[in-house]
Amino acid sequence: MVLLRREIGDVLRDQRNRQGRTLREVSAAARVSLGYLSEVERGQKEASSELLSSICSALDMPLSSVLREVSDRIAVAEGVLVPDTVPAELSDTVFSAA
Amino acid sequence: MVLLRREIGDVLRDQRNRQGRTLREVSAAARVSLGYLSEVERGQKEASSELLSSICSALDMPLSSVLREVSDRIAVAEGVLVPDTVPAELSDTVFSAA
Numbered sequence: 001m002v003l004l005r006r007e008i009g010d011v012l013r014d015q016r017n018r019q020g021r022t023l024r025e026v027s028a029a030a031r032v033s034l035g036y037l038s039e040v041e042r043g044q045k046e047a048s049s050e051l052l053s054s055i056c057s058a059l060d061m062p063l064s065s066v067l068r069e070v071s072d073r074i075a076v077a078e079g080v081l082v083p084d085t086v087p088a089e090l091s092d093t094v095f096s097a098a
Numbered sequence: 099m100v101l102l103r104r105e106i107g108d109v110l111r112d113q114r115n116r117q118g119r120t121l122r123e124v125s126a127a128a129r130v131s132l133g134y135l136s137e138v139e140r141g142q143k144e145a146s147s148e149l150l151s152s153i154c155s156a157l158d159m160p161l162s163s164v165l166r167e168v169s170d171r172i173a174v175a176e177g178v179l180v181p182d183t184v185p186a187e188l189s190d191t192v193f194s195a196a
Binding site: 005048063064070 | 103
C-alpha cells in the first residue's frame with residue numbers, strides 16, 4: 001500500500017538535502033522539534049496540516065509544489081504515470097561525473 | 099493558512115457527491131466509521147495515510163489523482179497557479195441550464 005506520509009517524508013528530506021541544510025536548521029526555522037521533523041521525514045509520523053505548512057515554509061517551497069511532487073511519485077508507484085524524464089538522482093550522477 | 103486536511107476533505111466530498119453516494123455507503127466500503135469520514139470530509143480530522151488510501155479505494159480513485167486535485171486547488175489558493183479552465187461547478191451549471 002502506498003502511504004502518503006512516506007512519500008511526503010521522502011520529498012521533504014530530498015528537498016532539505018538539495019538545499020544542503022541540516023535537520024536542526026530546518027526544524028528551528030519551522031519551529032518544530034528536531035525529533036518530530038526526523039520522524040516525519042522517515043514516514044514514521046503523520047505531519048499535522050499546520051506543521052506541514054510550517055515545514056514547507058521553512059524549506060521555502062509552496063505546499064502545492066510538495067504535493068505535486070508527492071502526487072507524481074505516487075502515480076508512478078500506482079502505475080498511473082510512467083515517468084518520461086530522467087530521475088533527478090540519475091541526472092545528478094551524470095552531471096557530477098561530467 | 100492553507101490546510102491540507104481541508105483541501106483533502108473538499109476533494110473527497112466532491113468526488114463522493116459526483117458519484118451520488120452517501121456517507122454511509124462510502125464509509126462502509128472504506129471500512130471506516132461514518133463519523134470519521136464525515137470529520138475528514140469537513141477538514142476537522144487529519145486522515146491517517148492508511149485510512150486515506152482506504153477511502154480513495156472506496157471511491158475508486160487513485161490516491162495520486164486525489165493529491166493532484168488537492169495540489170491544484172492549493173496552487174490556486176497560493177497564487178502559484180491561475181486556473182485556465184472553467185471550474186467543474188460552473189460548467190455543471192451551464193450544462194444543466196442548457
